[in-house]
Amino acid sequence: MSDHIYTKLVQPQSIQIEAVTPEHYEDVAELMAHGFGHKFQRSSSLSISDLAMAFEQLLIHEPRQANSLRVVTLENNVVTGTLGLQWKAGAGVENVKRTSFEWWKACSHIGYGKMVCILAGIHLLKHEPSAGECYIEDLVVHPVHQGKGVAKQLLDWAQQYMLQRTSLSYLSLHVARHNEHAIRLYERVHFHTQNRASSLLTGLLLGEHHWYYMTRKGDDYIETQQA
Secondary structure (H helix, E strand, O other), X not given: OOOOOOOEEEOHHHEEEEEOOXXXXXXXXXXXXXXXXXXXXXXXXXXXXXXXXXXXXXXXXXXXXXXXXXXXEEEXXXXXXXXXXXXXXXXXXXXXXXXXXXXXXXXXHHOHHHHHHXXXXXXXXXXXXXXXXXXXXXXXXXXXXXXXXXXXXXXXXXXXXXHOOOOOXXXXXXXXXXXXXXXXXXXXXXXXXXXXXXXXXXHHHHOOOEEEEEEEEOHHXXXXXXX
16 A cells, blocks of 8 residues: 555545555455445355455455555444555556465355355456556445445545546446446546446356446546536
8 A cells, every 4th residue: 555645534524534444344344245245146155244254354364455545434433435446556566466375264164166256256357457547446335324425425535536646547447237326426426438348257157247337537627528
């Protein structure tokens, strides 16, 4: 994690956005399991609690790379959402993220076959950012706090973070075609669909065949387009 990251930014409505720390891992893992665990359940048949445990162990044993960042939203010290960012590694920076032996050991009780299914699903969802691209790996808001603007605040924060880095020029993300609610949100904050893709493998393993790739340019570009 870059040492120049803002570790705490106070947001409107008493919501704070902070870089994730180990004390948040359990809550973040539970958010992930509830947010997109159903995709992994298709191939692994794991319970949400087992998926949360597996995700937590990944957070513990696979430290974030220098070209990535995860933040959480906090309201009264309660984790209400999380967002992961990734960008292209700089020249000479190794960006190989291997699953550690400690993760396999910690999750061995769920079965190695199911663990392989989890890693296969994660691999299928991976995206290699291009130069200038700030990719949103995931965005999850706790069900109780959905509809309160948390997701929009995370997206706005990501936009400001991207604009503060001279090496980055746009945000991007993938979203399942059927997720119309998320697509409408992204469009409201100036994301535009760049292309559409289909994947037999994600359909078989994750139950999601069709994906939209959406991008959001810098604010100057948006103002020009609206003028």
